[in-house]
Amino acid sequence: MMLPWKMSAQEPGPEHSPHAPVSIHDVTVAYHQKPVLWDVDLDLPESKLVGVIGPNGAGKSTLIKAILELVPRASGEVKFYGGSLRRHRALVGYVPQRESVDWDFPVSALDVVTMGLYRRIGWFRHIRHRHLREAMNALARVGMDSYARRQISQLSGGQQQRIFLARALAQDARIYFMDEPFAGVDVTTEQIIINLLRELRDAGCTVVVVHHDLQTVPEYFDHVIMLNTRVVAAGPTSDVFTRENLLKTYGGRLTLLEEAAQAVAMTAKH
Amino acid sequence: MQCCRALPPLFLITGSRDSGPMLLGAVIAGVLTAGLTQGLSHAGKIEESTSMGVVFTTLFAIGLLLIVRAADRVDLDPSCVLYGALELTPLDTMAVSGLHLPRAFVVNAAVLGVNGLIVWLLFKELTIGAFDPMLATTQGFRPRLLHQLLMALVALTAVACFETVGSILVVAMLIVPAATARLMTNRLPTMIWLSLGVAVIGTFLGHIGALTIPPLFGFADTTTSGMMAVAGGFLFFIALLFSPQQGLLIRAYRQNALRLRIRTEDALATLYRREEEDYPALELPPTRQLRHLRRRGLAVEERGRWQLSERGKAEAEAVVRSHRLWESYLVDHANMPLDHAHQSSERLEHVTTPSLREGLDEVLAKPERDPHGHSIPRGEG
Numbered sequence: 001m002m003l004p005w006k007m008s009a010q011e012p013g014p015e016h017s018p019h020a021p022v023s024i025h026d027v028t029v030a031y032h033q034k035p036v037l038w039d040v041d042l043d044l045p046e047s048k049l050v051g052v053i054g055p056n057g058a059g060k061s062t063l064i065k066a067i068l069e070l071v072p073r074a075s076g077e078v079k080f081y082g083g084s085l086r087r088h089r090a091l092v093g094y095v096p097q098r099e100s101v102d103w104d105f106p107v108s109a110l111d112v113v114t115m116g117l118y119r120r121i122g123w124f125r126h127i128r129h130r131h132l133r134e135a136m137n138a139l140a141r142v143g144m145d146s147y148a149r150r151q152i153s154q155l156s157g158g159q160q161q162r163i164f165l166a167r168a169l170a171q172d173a174r175i176y177f178m179d180e181p182f183a184g185v186d187v188t189t190e191q192i193i194i195n196l197l198r199e200l201r202d203a204g205c206t207v208v209v210v211h212h213d214l215q216t217v218p219e220y221f222d223h224v225i226m227l228n229t230r231v232v233a234a235g236p237t238s239d240v241f242t243r244e245n246l247l248k249t250y251g252g253r254l255t256l257l258e259e260a261a262q263a264v265a266m267t268a269k270h
Numbered sequence: 271m272q273c274c275r276a277l278p279p280l281f282l283i284t285g286s287r288d289s290g291p292m293l294l295g296a297v298i299a300g301v302l303t304a305g306l307t308q309g310l311s312h313a314g315k316i317e318e319s320t321s322m323g324v325v326f327t328t329l330f331a332i333g334l335l336l337i338v339r340a341a342d343r344v345d346l347d348p349s350c351v352l353y354g355a356l357e358l359t360p361l362d363t364m365a366v367s368g369l370h371l372p373r374a375f376v377v378n379a380a381v382l383g384v385n386g387l388i389v390w391l392l393f394k395e396l397t398i399g400a401f402d403p404m405l406a407t408t409q410g411f412r413p414r415l416l417h418q419l420l421m422a423l424v425a426l427t428a429v430a431c432f433e434t435v436g437s438i439l440v441v442a443m444l445i446v447p448a449a450t451a452r453l454m455t456n457r458l459p460t461m462i463w464l465s466l467g468v469a470v471i472g473t474f475l476g477h478i479g480a481l482t483i484p485p486l487f488g489f490a491d492t493t494t495s496g497m498m499a500v501a502g503g504f505l506f507f508i509a510l511l512f513s514p515q516q517g518l519l520i521r522a523y524r525q526n527a528l529r530l531r532i533r534t535e536d537a538l539a540t541l542y543r544r545e546e547e548d549y550p551a552l553e554l555p556p557t558r559q560l561r562h563l564r565r566r567g568l569a570v571e572e573r574g575r576w577q578l579s580e581r582g583k584a585e586a587e588a589v590v591r592s593h594r595l596w597e598s599y600l601v602d603h604a605n606m607p608l609d610h611a612h613q614s615s616e617r618l619e620h621v622t623t624p625s626l627r628e629g630l631d632e633v634l635a636k637p638e639r640d641p642h643g644h645s646i647p648r649g650e651g
Contacts, residue, residue: 108457111457115394124395171409
């Protein structure tokens, strides 16, 4: 199907490195015909902490979901170390938004962390003691081992977020995608999380984090992607996290594009 | 009994009275229902419950139409649909390796076996698919496929039981044991075993109840499956009352304990304030609260004069200290008018822990007097 917004003339994307951890080429995602991500072209760098910032509705979560094939892409492709996601699932860890699951579900903190090991355990196989030990180690790394047997609804928001992080650690991945891990957490949790993210980076992992708090961006991230439907800027934080780029991302500059997107959605309806 | 077997479970007429083809047809209808529900909800971007309402009622209507069209060919009995024919199952037997077993027993045991095997094999896959479908997807599990498999199993189970026990008991048994078990535990595996236990106990109670309860009131015995559903509801009610975490009784008990503590603390604080003013001439009428204090050894009475005991004084000090610290804090740090601060402090004093109290003390730089000018009792220890 020929999508209307694909008719715009396109410059060829920048050169892609075949060995980048994640190489995103020409990705467009649309909900109800309205583009949420428009022609995104990016390489994510090796062993860096990467922040994804942008206003509400800019497509930050959608970018992560499109990379992980959790939402259908209207166009484009994503390569992991030059290969497909299907081949490299073991390399990918994911922390969804905390609100995306039902915290009244009858499972304990340890059960949730063990879920990070399910792919390695494999279809039809049962959970063994060594898996539970591994999950306990991951819980200890986020300081939650004494809460292992708690039902998850009995934990505070910050503790729930740490459980999610422990689950990602249990996945033992190379590239992590985290959707707002700092949202609504207490100071202790924020400190524990950022320290762990740094540990992961120093161990050679690429960590991509959707982030809201602009003040902490220079302190937390080596690399930043500024997003508002399109990529406004991407690169080392010291180079691209500038007032001018922030204005472009959050200010009025992009409203024309938004209007265009709206117009496309309207014509598609009629 | 043929009536029930010929009745198309889940809205499909296969035109055959043989149970094999009919079971197959019904399972297909069940899976179709589940698939349509999911598909409609996905394509139309509507809530799954909404799409369920649309699909179920539409298919039910179609089923009714088919039944009416076929009514002259098939003998139908509405009560069979509701209650099944549980009492007649022993009459319809089949030979399994030389044993004559009720056909319903064989069919349902087979279905139980299939369900048990699949849950045993796919327990972790089904769990992650239900709890966090997105993580499941990124790990290469297929939550939608798993969901459809689960729906197919539900359809198969419903169809297998339907003709024996009728629609009321099928619906009751799908929901009530699981809901009862959820009240009793926070772990999924435990919940599954408990729900099986609840179901077994419910059927026994229902069977016995159907035979014994109606005669007590001068009626003939009643349908077993209807009584089993009632027994299930009874067990759920028991769990609702006695559940260790969310039970009504434990909640009422906790609430009552809290109310009692607040009353006691208020009485202590009142005595403390009176003693501050005109110690020791405290002639007070022996109210319920005061008598309660005396019973717990927090206050002593001598010829109508009341006084805090050593222990009572220590506890009262803590309450009054919390109250006055909060008043100071609210006035100095939250810009609250004094009269408002008093009301808030009245509530806060009952929930203030020692560490919170010392935190307040720290922030306020260890004040001696509250905004009213009353002295703040010294910290404990």
